[in-house]
Amino acid sequence: MGTLFLFLNLLSIPTIFLGVISQSKLVMALPLHTDSRWIVNESGQRVKLACVNWPSHLDTVVAEGLSKQPMDAISKRIVSMGFNCVRLTWPTFLVSDDSLAALTVRQSFENLGLSGFLTGIQSNNPSIIDLPLIKAFEAVVSNLRANNLMIILDNHISKPGWCCSDSDGNGFFGDEYFNLDPWLRALIRMAVMFTKVPNVVGIALRNELRGSRQNVDDWYR
Secondary structure, rough: OOOEEEEEEOOOOOEEEEEOEEEOOOOOOOOOOEOOOOEEEOOOOOOOEEEEEOOOOOOOOOOOOOOOOOOOHHHHHHHHHHOOOOEEEEEOOOHOOOHHHEHHHHHHHHHHOOHHHHHHHHHHHHHHHOOOOHHHHHHHHHHHHOOOOOOEEEEEEOOOOOOOOOOOOOOOOOOOOHHHHHHHHHHHHHHHHHOOOOOOEEEEEOOOOOOOOOOOHHHOO
């Protein structure tokens, strides 16, 4: 489903646009900005985003697959398949809950009874196993940048876990886990954190607003 992106351009007011996912060879001249309906690079050339989704919003709050392959191998595979962009998902609590952000990757897996996966992480990505979750997330962004991939940081959900249902408490403003102020603070903190990373070209404000609390007044406020 369509997602609103917040375009990061330090030289102008951020512009909200609907992301268009189209396959294209990356024209690397960052930062990007909008020109009428188009996304263009620093040279004014049109850029089409060919994005693959990499989930990092599930219960462990660690990018999926890192127990199976080195992150650099995953990044290079993405490039080899013709993509130029990664939609990297994250839960609000990763940024709004300091105690969660401070958990190490090892602790996160152990707390969920998933210690068996740690052997794979130790083998394939030993550098992250004792990093705090937020630093492990930064490491993934750094590796994507090293492979010349653009990144869209997708606020997928608030409480880490599977997405989505109409009754999971993450769907719309006022739901159990979707409080406006922590969500806004998390978006700001994430934007500030990656302001100086040129390959982070946008933030998806929220994935799939849904559920019984949707109403005309809030949609058109």
